[in-house]
Amino acid sequence: MSIFDDFNDDExxxxxxxxxxxxxxxxAALRLPDLSPEGLTxxxxxxxxxxxxxxxxxxxxxxxxxxxxKDLPEAECNILIQANFLNYETRKRYDLIMCWPPxxxxxxxxxxxxxxxxxxxxxxxxxxMNILGGLCRYQFWKAGHLTDVITTHSRVVLDGxxxxxxxxxxxxxTPKTDNSARLRxx
Numbered sequence: 200m201s202i203f204d205d206f207n208d209d210e211x212x213x214x215x216x217x218x219x220x221x222x223x224x225x226x227a228a229l230r231l232p233d234l235s236p237e238g239l240t241x242x243x244x245x246x247x248x249x250x251x252x253x254x255x256x257x258x259x260x261x262x263x264x265x266x267x268x269k270d271l272p273e274a275e276c277n278i279l280i281q282a283n284f285l286n287y288e289t290r291k292r293y294d295l296i297m298c299w300p301p302x303x304x305x306x307x308x309x310x311x312x313x314x315x316x317x318x319x320x321x322x323x324x325x326x327x328m329n330i331l332g333g334l335c336r337y338q339f340w341k342a343g344h345l346t347d348v349i350t351t352h353s354r355v356v357l358d359g360x361x362x363x364x365x366x367x368x369x370x371x372x373t374p375k376t377d378n379s380a381r382l383r384x385x
Contacts (some may be wrong), residue, residue, distance in 0.1 A: 200246075220299055220371070221327050221355065222358065225254045227385040228349050228369045234323065236260040239294035242285035242315060244308065251297040252276035262292070285311055292317040299325040306339050312343075313374045321371055328366040345380040347371035352384050 205318065229236055237259035243251040246265035253275035255263050265276035266284050280287075284298075285307055294317050300308035305326055312322040328350060350368035 218248050222250050222254055224351060224355065224367075224385070225325075227255075227351075228323070229254055229258055231349070231385070234321075234349075234371070236295055240264075240292075240317070242266065242293040242296045242312075243377060244287070244298045244312070245300050246274055246276065246279075246298070247271065249274035249276045249279070251347070255295070255297075260295075266337065270320075284308065287311070289315060291315065292320070294320050295323065296320070297323040297325075302327070302330075305330055306336060309339075309344070309372055313372075316374060319373075321373055324370045324372070326365060328368050330370065343376045343378045344372045344374065345370060346373055346378045347381055347383060349383045349385055369378055 220366075226236060233259060236255035238261050239255075240261045241252060241255045241260045243249055243263070244266045246252065246267045247269075248271065249263075249265040252260075252263035252265050256275060263276040263277075264278045265271070265274045266280045266282055266287060267274070268281065268283055270281050271279060283306065285304065293315055296312040296315060298308060298312075305324060309322055309324060315324065328348075330336065331348075348368055348370055350366065354365060355367045
């Protein structure tokens with residue numbers, strides 16, 4: 200029996216028709232033993248409603264921080280900071296940084312996140328699977344920061360309508376440059 204036996208296609212739809220990663224998908228990914236937030240400090244930039252922080256708290260994270268341009272008092276994180284992540288400065292280091300960044304800023308988000316990682320920390324980005332393509336991102340992928348690509352077993356509905364279903368996945372990175380990525384499914 201797998202930890203994903205209860206993960207079904209109905210759970211791939213968000214509760215509301217706004218930009219949100221369904222919590223069932225986040226939960227399934229973070230239940231992978233090597234991605235568990237248990238006992239870790241977690242940062243979620245561009246957090247919106249902080250779904251990564253919410254699941255991390257449920258799974259035993261030591262501390263969660265959400266960061267967003269908007270003031271979101273209902274976000275489920277220990278601390279919420281209103282700031283632009285790409286211009287954000289802090290001395291604090293995090294064990295795990297997870298987000299769904301704007302498409303055009305994905306590489307910038309990853310590079311900025313590397314600045315805030317604790318030793319042996321990881322960055323997990325939720326993004327369309329076709330982020331792997333494109334000449335503009337080729338040098339970044341070639342550097343070997345990517346450790347895992349974790350994709351769902353079916354397409355994800357993110358806007359409340361099945362006509363916009365796409366393949367999404369979690370991309371796991373470390374600042375180290377000698378990684379070879381593995382592909383996994385949830």
